[in-house]
Amino acid sequence: MxxxxxxxxxxxxxxxxxxxxxxxxxxxxxxxxxxxxxxxxxxxxxxxxxxxxxxxxxxxxxxxxxxxxxxxxxxxxxxxxxxxxxxxxxxxxxxxxxxxxxxxxxxxxxDELPDVSGLRERWGRDVVHCPYCHGWEVRDRAIGVVATGPMAVHQVALFRQWSADVTYFAHVTSPLPDVQAERLAARGIRVVVGEVAALEVAADRLVGVRLVDGSVVARDAVAVAPxxxxxxxxxxxxxxxxxxxxxxxxxxxxxxxxxxxxxxxxxxxxxxxxxxxxxxxxxxxxxxxxxxxxxxxxxxxxxxxxxxxxx
Structure with a gap:
């Protein structure tokens, strides 16, 4: 050999x-x-x-x-x-x-990333996936969690440990069961219904999440679960x-x-x-x-x- x-x-x-x-x-x-x-x-x-x-x-x-x-x-x-x-x-x-x-x-x-415009370009910077890997770096910032799989609700609950300003973007997933919706509401986590179209970037910095209806939710960092x-x-x-x-x-x-x-x-x-x-x-x-x-x-x-x- x-x-x-x-x-x-x-x-x-x-x-x-x-x-x-x-x-x-x-x-x-x-x-x-x-x-x-x-x-x-x-x-x-x-x-x-x-x-x-x-x-x-x-x-x-x-x-x-x-x-x-x-x-x-x-x-x-x-x-x-x-x-x-x-x-x-x-x-x-x-x-x-x-x-x-x-x-x-x-x-x-x-990592197979979701097809959201601008997401791949920010991957590993202000688009992250693991709170234990990146949570400290985005602490106390406005964080958005885009639901892209079965781990999304667990993921958003975890990121709430690092910031009080966390928003759950339902994206293309089914509506949350009442029990899960209640648990997120109890932690002050906002739920936004609607498909995510793109990430908004200005001066090489993530500034928001744009939905297909054209509305933009200001966010400093985004988490996804590829x-x-x-x-x-x-x-x-x-x-x-x-x-x-x-x-x-x-x-x-x-x-x-x-x-x-x-x-x-x-x-x-x-x-x-x-x-x-x-x-x-x-x-x-x-x-x-x-x-x-x-x-x-x-x-x-x-x-x-x-x-x-x-x-």
Whole structure:
């Protein structure tokens, strides 16, 4: 085999898993497509001792740490993974294929944003999704939550923790049940009925939400709950496909408590298995999965040594 482990994905989860494996003296290759989900954000928040670090800086430091222990980090995109003998062939398209005993998938997610004019351009700036990631940065401002999925009511209730001025835009969703409407009203959350047409921007700053009837509601920040889709098409040859996450927020690759997928030898961690995980949780899950993966390799190494010893 070329490597003990190929890690697909070079974000916080992939690098954390690779670091654990490289420190375990495993030969590791990280294949990174170079499209981190949090690239538009100014900083990573809620990460102990690194709160506010720019995403690119965090990954640059992580890559150097992996390389320090002999791990390889290369730019590229994995297009296919298939089983061969007692391992896997990892195909990087126009680059030579490599073989690995195990594969750790940490490719993360793609946010499928709602089709609202101006929203994509403000994404990661004054259009956000996670109150734990961005709530402090928009605290005490006029926040609008545009209902774009089943998590919207939960999301608006959370953002009320960071601001007393929160408006729920029903957009194209069904009317709220009476119980939910009452709970929002009790917290002083205004409900605006009507489809959202666009975001209003002035001097490179969000100033409001415009409805299809032409009315504009002044807002300083907007939250949406995009559908989260895992990057996992390259696993189709293994018959390993994503399924709907229980939260309804998107899909995911199911794993057991150790990070093992339904395909023996393929492990997964981070947002590809848990779309709700922040950077710290994704990295921690990958470190744990890598440790379990290494233990699995140790067992295999020992079995082979026993067989050789008996001969």
């Amino acid at each position: 070329d490597y003990d482990v190929v890690v697909v994905g070079g974000g916080a989860a992939g690098l954390s898993g690779a670091l654990m494996l490289a420190r375990a003296r495993r030969s590791v290759l990280v294949v990174d497509a170079g499209a981190p989900r949090n690239a538009p954000a100014d900083g990573v928040h809620g990460l102990l001792a690194r709160d506010g670090v720019p995403p690119a800086e965090l990954l640059a430091v992580g890559r150097e740490e992996v390389r320090r222990y002999g791990g390889l980090v290369e730019r590229g995109e994995v297009v296919d993974v298939r089983r061969v003998d007692d391992g896997f062939v990892v195909d990087r398209g126009d680059v030579t294929t490599v073989r690995a005993r195990r594969v750790l998938v940490a490719t993360g997610l793609v 559908r989260m889709k895992v990057r996992a098409d390259f696993l189709k040859s293994l018959d390993l496909t994503a399924v709907e996450h229980p939260s309804g927020a998107g899909d995911h690759i199911p794993v057991d408590e150790f990070g093992r997928t339904a395909v023996s030898g393929v492990w997964a961690a981070g947002n590809v298995t848990n779309p709700m995980a922040q950077v710290g949780a994704a990295a921690a899950a990958a470190a744990d999965a890598a440790a379990r993966l290494n233990a699995d390799l140790v067992e295999e190494d020992t079995d082979r040594a026993v067989a050789a010893y008996r001969r």
